[in-house]
Amino acid sequence: MKKLTVSTLLILVTLVISGCKSDQASTPREPLESTVSQNERSKSNSLVVYFTVPEASGTDTVAGASRVVNDGEVLGNTQQIAQWISEATNSDTFEVITEEAYPADHDELVDQAEDELETNVRPTVSSQIENLSNYDTIFIGYPIWWSDLPKPMYSFFDEVDFSGKKIIPFSTHGGSGFSRTITTITDLEPDAQVKLNEGLTISRNDIADSQETVIDWLNSLELSNE
Numbered sequence: 720m721k722k723l724t725v726s727t728l729l730i731l732v733t734l735v736i737s738g739c740k741s742d743q744a745s746t747p748r749e750p751l752e753s754t755v756s757q758n759e760r761s762k763s764n765s766l767v768v769y770f771t772v773p774e775a776s777g778t779d780t781v782a783g784a785s786r787v788v789n790d791g792e793v794l795g796n797t798q799q800i801a802q803w804i805s806e807a808t809n810s811d812t813f814e815v816i817t818e819e820a821y822p823a824d825h826d827e828l829v830d831q832a833e834d835e836l837e838t839n840v841r842p843t844v845s846s847q848i849e850n851l852s853n854y855d856t857i858f859i860g861y862p863i864w865w866s867d868l869p870k871p872m873y874s875f876f877d878e879v880d881f882s883g884k885k886i887i888p889f890s891t892h893g894g895s896g897f898s899r900t901i902t903t904i905t906d907l908e909p910d911a912q913v914k915l916n917e918g919l920t921i922s923r924n925d926i927a928d929s930q931e932t933v934i935d936w937l938n939s940l941e942l943s944n945e
Contacts, residue, residue, distance in 0.1 A: 763811075765854060765856035765858060765942060766810055766811050766848070766853075766856070766857050766858070767804045767805045767858045768812075768813045768848070768875075769795075769801035770797065770861045770871055771797040771801075771860075771862065800860055807933070807934055808937060815846060817843060819842065832865055832869065833865055836870065839870075841877065843874065844871055844874045847878075851884075856884070856885045856887060858888075859886055862891045863897070863920075866895050866899070868903055868904070876907040880910075885914060888901055888918040889919045890921075891922075891923050892921075917940055919932075919933065
């Protein structure tokens with residue numbers, strides 16, 4: 720009787736171990752969606768590109784040139800508009816990021832932007848757009864620095880060919896509107912369709928209360944989805 724019991728126990732142990740191995744082998748990997756890039760998951764044929772540098776010191780959130788506070792989160796002004804556009808159009812977003820971070824102090828940032836303008840530098844951009852062919856319409860946003868594009872945007876346009884794409888610009892400014900930046904983008908991307916009359920520029924002082932303005936602007940555009 721003991722031998723039978725031992726044999727039975729051995730069989731049960733073997734079955735349990737086999738079952739555990741089977742469970743381990745069949746354990747699902749991470750959901751496939753987590754390995755798919757954000758671009759590939761897009762439900763829209765538009766992409767929202769933006770460059771932003773939220774200041775962290777040297778100014779306050781009301782008078783500051785580059786930031787707003789949304790539900791306790793500090794966002795760059797241009798980033799906030801980009802977020803609203805993305806949510807309203809169900810579009811992916813892409814942030815233009817430089818290898819070397821810009822200073823968070825307001826005065827230091829202003830001085831560096833002026834130096835870059837005078838020396839015509841091209842800061843190295845570390846981020847890259849994946850699957851650009853997925854998009855027909857590109858919203859491109861940036862702050863106005865010294866009545867010009869931030870120099871990282873020059874680097875960005877040097878690297879990315881938007882031929883055949885529809886470019887809709889948006890900007891944040893301290894009083895200069897778009898300045899000459901749309902003409903500059905047209906020069907940098909001569910084979911793209913840069914929509915001069917479809918762009919949106921908002922004063923830095925009005926960003927926090929501009930969501931409705933952004934939505935109304937989007938509703939005025941002729942946008943098509945895939």
